Amino acid sequence: MARVVFLLPLVLFAVVAGYFAVPLLTGRDPGELPSALIDRPVPDMALPPLFEGAPGLASDDLRGGVTLVNFFASWCLPCRAEHPVLTRLAKSETLHGISYKDDPARTRAWLAELGDPFERIGTDTSGRTAIEWGVYGVPETYIIDRDGRIRYRHAGPVTRAVLEDEILPLLRSLREAAS
Amino acid sequence: MRFLAIVAFLLLAPLAAAPVHAVQPDEIFADSGLEQRAREIFRGVRCLVCQNQSIDDSDAALAQDLRTLIRERLVAGESDEQIHRFLVARYGEFVLLDPPFRPGTWLLWASPVLALLAGIAIAWAALRRRRSPVEPAALSDDERARLAALAASDEEGQ
Numbered sequence: 001m002a003r004v005v006f007l008l009p010l011v012l013f014a015v016v017a018g019y020f021a022v023p024l025l026t027g028r029d030p031g032e033l034p035s036a037l038i039d040r041p042v043p044d045m046a047l048p049p050l051f052e053g054a055p056g057l058a059s060d061d062l063r064g065g066v067t068l069v070n071f072f073a074s075w076c077l078p079c080r081a082e083h084p085v086l087t088r089l090a091k092s093e094t095l096h097g098i099s100y101k102d103d104p105a106r107t108r109a110w111l112a113e114l115g116d117p118f119e120r121i122g123t124d125t126s127g128r129t130a131i132e133w134g135v136y137g138v139p140e141t142y143i144i145d146r147d148g149r150i151r152y153r154h155a156g157p158v159t160r161a162v163l164e165d166e167i168l169p170l171l172r173s174l175r176e177a178a179s
Numbered sequence: 180m181r182f183l184a185i186v187a188f189l190l191l192a193p194l195a196a197a198p199v200h201a202v203q204p205d206e207i208f209a210d211s212g213l214e215q216r217a218r219e220i221f222r223g224v225r226c227l228v229c230q231n232q233s234i235d236d237s238d239a240a241l242a243q244d245l246r247t248l249i250r251e252r253l254v255a256g257e258s259d260e261q262i263h264r265f266l267v268a269r270y271g272e273f274v275l276l277d278p279p280f281r282p283g284t285w286l287l288w289a290s291p292v293l294a295l296l297a298g299i300a301i302a303w304a305a306l307r308r309r310r311s312p313v314e315p316a317a318l319s320d321d322e323r324a325r326l327a328a329l330a331a332s333d334e335e336g337q
Contacts, residue, residue: 005301031230036271101240127244134269136227136241 035142035153036134042069042148043132047122050097050104050111057096057122063148066174067094068141068167070118070158071130073102074110076138082157083114086141089163090117093171097121100130100138143167145174201238206246217253220262221246225276233276 023030037043042062049056062069070086072079089095097118099107104123111118124130133142136155143152152170154162202221208214221235228239234246245266252262266274278284318326 005304008301033227033273034271036267036269127241128248131241131244131248131269134271136270 029156032155033136035150037150038153039149039151042144042150043129045122045129045132047098047124047129050099050107050121050123055120057098057120059148061096061120062144063146065094065146066171066178067096067144069096069098069144070142071098071100071124071133071135071138071140073100073138074106075102076100078157079139080114082139082159083117085158085160085163087115087117089158089167090119094119098129099123100135101125101127141167143170143174146178201234201236201242202246203243206243206250208250213253216259217246217250220249220253220259223263223276224249224266225274227270227274 022028042059044059046058047056055061057069061067068089086095095118097120099121101124104125107121107123122129130138133140133150134153139157141154141158142150145151151174152166154166158167202218208217218235222233224234224245226232226234226237226239226242226245228241229237232242234242249262252265257265263275272278272284278287280288
């Protein structure tokens with residue numbers, strides 16, 4: 001018993017070291033939150049379009065096929081960083097955009113500069129729709145299945161690693177399950 | 180004496196600092212009762228951008244949006260419970276700074292008590308050991324034989 005007590009500080013150190021080692025070694029951001037809306041239907045929304053004459057984005061647009069939804073803003077630097085990855089993704093997938101708390105003219109200029117990968121774009125100027133989705137910071141990317149349910153959320157920029165290790169495999173399995 | 184003065188200063192200094200809040204003057208309700216309820220809710224809701232601040236303390240845009248949204252729901256006559264449920268449905272239980280006691284959180288709530296019990300156990304074991312010094316165990320026959328052999332070989336060496 002007496003000898004075991006001497007090991008106690010060592011055990012405590014191992015516990016604390018392990019606590020720090022997990023995020024360091026797995027590369028997972030401990031501040032990242034799991035979405036409360038996984039497997040839930042997309043929130044009701046009917047967002048006005050960004051471009052005049054173009055369609056906006058409503059909940060019904062997210063049913064009938066596997067789609068992706070990306071919350072972005074022209075003032076958001078990581079959105080700029082993920083833009084090339086999204087552009088690549090949009091070549092083979094249906095990607096919709098929701099511009100979050102942004103001046104529509106600025107969003108339009110931003111897309112004119114970088115290119116527009118989105119099929120439909122809704123504008124959420126007040127940020128209320130984003131709260132319905134549980135968004136806590138742009139960019140955030142969601143995968144919606146053919147029944148209009150949220151199956152995946154990635155907070156932060158979509159990197160190539162996230163695209164290849166998480167997003168593309170899930171899209172593939174959602175398609176396989178449907179066929 | 181000098182030491183005491185320094186300790187007293189360190190303990191009291193934070194009390195002298197005025198509390199700083201992120202709530203903007205134009206947000207505040209004219210009805211002070213409702214305002215008090217709103218602030219009570221804000222203090223219990225986590226700012227998801229900063230994560231270790233309440234939305235009452237945070238200047239983040241999302242915190243302000245959530246404050247405005249909660250105020251609107253209060254004006255619409257919703258109960259605190261309904262507002263909490265609305266937030267938890269969208270952001271998960273993590274949004275509450277005061278997590279409810281349920282099967283998934285009992286360890287979290289029990290941890291201070293468990294830590295205290297562990298401390299008492301360790302202190303008790305240490306005190307008991309100090310009070311009754313351990314009697315050395317008597318040598319076994321085997322050990323006695325080895326000791327005799329060692330002593331014999333030592334004499335031979337000389």
